[in-house]
Structures are given as structure tokens and as C-alpha cells.
Amino acid sequence: RPTRSELLERRGQIQLAQQGKDLLKQKRDALLIEFMSVMDETLRLSGTLQKTTSEAQYSLAVAKSVDGNVSVRSVAMATKGEVTIDMTGTKIMGVSVPVVTKGDSPLRTSFTRGYSITGVSSRIDESADKFERILDVIIEYADIETRLKRLGDEIQKTNRRVNALEQITVPSLREQVAYIRQTLDERAREDLCRLQKGKRRIGRKR
Numbered sequence: 001r002p003t004r005s006e007l008l009e010r011r012g013q014i015q016l017a018q019q020g021k022d023l024l025k026q027k028r029d030a031l032l033i034e035f036m037s038v039m040d041e042t043l044r045l046s047g048t049l050q051k052t053t054s055e056a057q058y059s060l061a062v063a064k065s066v067d068g069n070v071s072v073r074s075v076a077m078a079t080k081g082e083v084t085i086d087m088t089g090t091k092i093m094g095v096s097v098p099v100v101t102k103g104d105s106p107l108r109t110s111f112t113r114g115y116s117i118t119g120v121s122s123r124i125d126e127s128a129d130k131f132e133r134i135l136d137v138i139i140e141y142a143d144i145e146t147r148l149k150r151l152g153d154e155i156q157k158t159n160r161r162v163n164a165l166e167q168i169t170v171p172s173l174r175e176q177v178a179y180i181r182q183t184l185d186e187r188a189r190e191d192l193c194r195l196q197k198g199k200r201r202i203g204r205k206r
Contacts, residue, residue: 002183010180014173021165028158030093035151042148045141052137056130063123075124080114081106083135085142092147095154100143106135 064072084103089096110117110125117125 002180007180010177024162031155038148049137059127059130063127075115078115097150106132
């Protein structure tokens, strides 16, 4: 409706949209800073995981070649254990982020793996130790990668909102303001013309 009250309301909506856009930009920038720091940690852990996996695979290959597949499989069957994790949550700039932490450490000793230490070579024992270290790194990596993904999703969502305000909401409101002002100006000119005609008629009658 092209009225003055509508004009004031649309101007207020534009101002509110601009404020919301500025706040969302600040949030996005803060999330980007956090995202980059998490990205550095993710890359570090990714390199650590690759190195640990390569070392474990090499150690297992040596154990198989020296002690034989039968011995390695026998020890693997005798080994017992479980990996436990704790799931909690935290907030980063109002964004809920899951936190994955180790319950009991997957790192064990020769006495707690379930096999007899007298019947196992140091090569097999070393291989078991290295694969447990892989589990330890995987849990840490899972936490940081989950955080990275959550932050990335929130940055994309925030960016879409900023773009929607900049490219759709604010331009649409400004078009409405321009239409209302144009309509009000035309009405004002028509009222002025009618007033002038009325004055001329009164003048002629006099």
C-alpha cells in the first residue's frame, strides 16, 4: 500500500536488514578465523595419521615375513580389547559443535593385550603397538574433522543468509520504497493541481 506509514515501515525494515547483514558478516568472519585454525590442526593430524599408518603397515609386513602369517593371525585372535569414546558438545560463536574424546586410551602394554608375552616376538608386539597408535590418532582426528565440517557448514549457511539480504531482501525493499515515494509524489502533484484549479475557479467567481 503506497502510504506514508508503509514508507516508514519499509525504511525501518531496510535499516534492520542492514544491521542483520552486518552482524552476520561479523559472525562469518569470526567463524572463518576459527575454521582456518582448525584447518591447520586437521592438516597436521592428517599427516600424522598417514605417517603412523605407513609405519604400522611396514611393521606388520616385517612381522609377517619373519614370524609368519600363522603366528601373526594367532596373536590377533588372542588379542582382546575395545575402543571407547566420549561424545560431548561445545559452542563456537553460538554454533553447536560435537566433541569427540577418548574414553580409555587404546594404547596398551604387552601384559594387557590378552596374549602371552613369552610366545610373541618383539616384532609382533611392536606392530600391535603401532596399530594402537593409529586408533589413538584416529580418535583425535575424528574430533577435529567433525569440528571442521560443522564450522564449514555454518559458514556456508551464514554466507547464504548474507547474500540473500544483500541481493534479494534489501533490493526488494528499496524498490518498494521507490514505488511508494513515486506514488506519493504523484498524489501530491495531483492534489496541488486540484488545489490550484480550485483557487482559479474561486478567483473567477469572485
